[in-house]
Amino acid sequence: MSMPKLITYCSDSVQIQTAIQAGVSELILEHSYLSIRSLDLVDKAGVLDPRIKSEDDICYKKKIDLAPLIELAIYARSLKPDIQLSVCWDWMAYGFHFKFVDSILEDLSAAGLIRIRLCDIGLMFYIRKKMPSAHLILMHDTFHVNRESIQQFAKYAQGQVLSHLLCLDEIRDIVQAVQTDFEVLIHGNLFLHHSPTRYLSLAHEAGFVDEWPLNRIQLQDQDHPTRLLTAFENKHGFFILNDFQRCLWSYQKELLDLNLSGWIIDVRGYSLDYFKTVLEAYSRFSISQPKFEYGDYSLKPGFFKAARFDLRKKRVYQDYLSDHKIMGMVVESSPKKWMIVELEQPLHQSDVVQIVTPEDVVFSYQIPDVLAVSDREVASDHQLVKIFISKTVPPRSILALA
C-alpha cells in the first residue's frame, strides 16, 4: 500500500510554484482553448464554440497558439525537472475541432507533453491512431461507470479518472476487476452540468440578467432554495458546479486500500490560499489527523460514501407491471358488480389471477366467466371482456398471472 501521487490543475506560474512546493507529483496544465473549465470570461473574439456563428470565432483561424501552455511546462520543469506534466484537453469535440488537432499534437509532442487528459471518445480514438505514443487518460465524464465499459475503454487509454458518481464499494469492485491506472477526485467541486448553449449571456441579451460580463455566479433553484450552485460561462459553453467541496479527508484508509494511481485535487476558481492549504494538507496526509477544515467551507464526501439513487418507495403495482405476466388491465368498473378488462393474454373461466390496484391492494380472484361487453357484433379483434366481481376494482388495476 503506497501513497498515490497527488495531482492538481494549474493555469499560471504562481499555482505551479505553489503546487510544486506543496509536494504535488503531477500538474495538469491548462490552456483556455483546450481546457473547457478554464475560468476565462466570455470574449466574443475568440470563442471556440461552433454553435455561435461569429466571424471572429477561432474556428475560422488556422492554428491555436499553445505558447502559454508550453511556457507553463518549461517553468514547471525549471522548478522541478522530474515533475510529471499532463495537459487537460476535455473538449466535447465537433467536426471542425479536428482541423486543429494535428497541429496541437505536433506542438504538444515537441514540448514533451504527451500525457493527455480527455473526455471526448472521438478525440481519444483519433489521437490513439495519430500519435500512438500518447499517454491518454480518460476524464471522469466519459460515460464509464461500470467494469465492462471501463475494461473496454482500457484498450484505448492508459488511465481513467473514475466518475464522481461512483461510491467506494463500486470503485473497489472496479479496481479489482480491471487492470489499469485509476484516479479519483479527492477534493474539489463536483461537475454537474455542461451545455454548449451559453445560458447566462443569452439571458442577459433577453433582459433576464442585469449585468454582463459576469464572473462565477451563484445559482438558486426555486425548488431547492438552500443550495446555491456555482455557474459560469466561457468560450466552451455553460457550466454548473455543486454547492460544496467534495472532501475525502476522512476516508484516508479506504482510499489507501484502493491502491489508486492518483488522487486529484481540483479547486479551480478558489483562492490561492485555499489551493495552498488543501495541497499542503493532503501532501502531509495523516490518518492521525481526523478532520480537514477551511473557514466556513462546506466539505462533504459527495457521492463517495454512498451513491444511492432512485430509492423511492417500492410500489407493488409497479413491481407487478415490471415482473409479472399481465393478463389485462381494467378500463372501466362498476363498484362491487363488474369490471371491463382490456386483455393482453387469453383469459378463461376458472383462471385464477392476482388483481393489483393502483393503490397497491392485491388479492387473488378466480374468474367466474368471461363475457362480451356488448351484444353488438364486434368488428375488431382487440378484446374487451366483462367480468363480474363483488369487490370494487378501480380502473387501471391489473390482472396478473397468479
Added chain:
Amino acid sequence: MSIFKPELVAPAGNLEKLQIAYLYGADAVYLGTPVFGLRKYADNLNIDQLKIACSVATSYQKKLYLVLNGFAHNEDLDSVCKFLSQIQSFAIHGLVISDLGIFHLAKQLTSFPIHISTQANITNPQSGLFWKEQGAKRLILARELSLEECVDIKTQTGLEVEVFIHGARCAGYSGNCILSNYSSARDANRGGCVQNCRHFFTFFHESDGQKVGSGYVMNSKDLMSIDLLPKLISARIDALKIEGRMKSALYLANTVRIYRQILDNTTLSSEALKSELEKIFNRSFCAGYLGGGDPASFVLFHESFQSKTIQFIGVIKQVFSDGACLVEVRNPFCVGDCLEYLHPNGTLHAVHVQKIWSSQGEILSSARINQLVLLDSIPEPVLFGVIRK
C-alpha cells in the same frame, strides 16, 4: 427511381401507444423495459409485453427498436445480461445503447443490430468511427449538431444516422448532466431525470450575494423540424426521431400523423401543420441546432411551458360491425360537444356528439374519465383511433 424517404421513428411507452404509433404512420417504434431504459418512470413494457409488441410490429410489417440506453453501474450488469439472454430470439430490429460495456455485452449475447443512443453524445465523425469499430449499425446523433455536421458524420463513417426532429430538448449535453442525481438522488443517466433545467432560477454575485437576474434560464424550447424536412430528405438522413415516451397518446398520434403527411407529401402547407402541432402541450418551438438558428431563440425564459388548446378525449377500444365504437374516456365531454377524430389516414373529422351510451347500453348526458362509452357518430372508426376536443 423511387424518392428517398427517411424512416419515421416514434416513441411508445406502452402497448396502446405502440399500436397508435404504427397506426398513425410511424415506420419504427422505440420502447423500453423496466430493465435499464432511460425512462424509468414511463409505462415501460415487461418481457411478456415486449413479446406482444414484437408480434404487433410484425403484423404491421414495421420495425421495433428496444432502448437500453442508460449508463449502467456494476449493480445493473447481471440483470442486463439475464435480460439480453431472454430476448435474443425476439423479433427486435435493433437495440439502442449508449454504454460501451452494455454494447459489448449485447454483441456477445445477441445478434441484434445496435444503434448508438444520443446519450453517447456523438458530436464528431471520429466518435462515429469509434462506434463503427465496435460494430454499430446506426448513430443517433447529438442534438447539438447542425444538419451539415450530421451529413459530415454520415459521409465520413458510412453508417446510418438518425436525428431528433421533434420533442423536448435537454438543456445540456445528454448524458453529461447530473443535476438530477445531485438535487433529488435520481439518476439522470438511468432514467430518473427530474428536469431541474425547467425550474425557475435566481442568480447572485458569488462575491457579495447581490441578485443579478432570474428566469427560466435553461428552459429549452421543444424541437420542431417541419421546415427542415425537405433538407433532411435531400441530405438522405436515414431516420427521423420523435421524442416523448412519457407523453400522451394524443401527442403521439398528432405528431406522428403530421410528420407522416409531410414525408409522404412535401408540398403540403407547413404552416397549417405547424399550428396543429402547437395545439398540444409544448414549451414553444424552435428548430434547435439542427436548424442552425440563433441559440437565443432556443430558450423559453419567461415561463415553464405554453398551454395546450386541445384536450385528449379518448381512444377507440372496440369497433362494432354497425359502425359504432367503444371509447375509453380520458377527459370528460358531453352531449352537444364538438369533438375531433384523428383518422389514421391523416384527416381530421368533426364529431358532433348527439348521443352517448354507457358500455352497458344506458343513455348518458356526459362521459367521465375512466369510463367506456359507446358513440355512433365517429366516421369510419378504427381501433386505437384517437379523439380530441
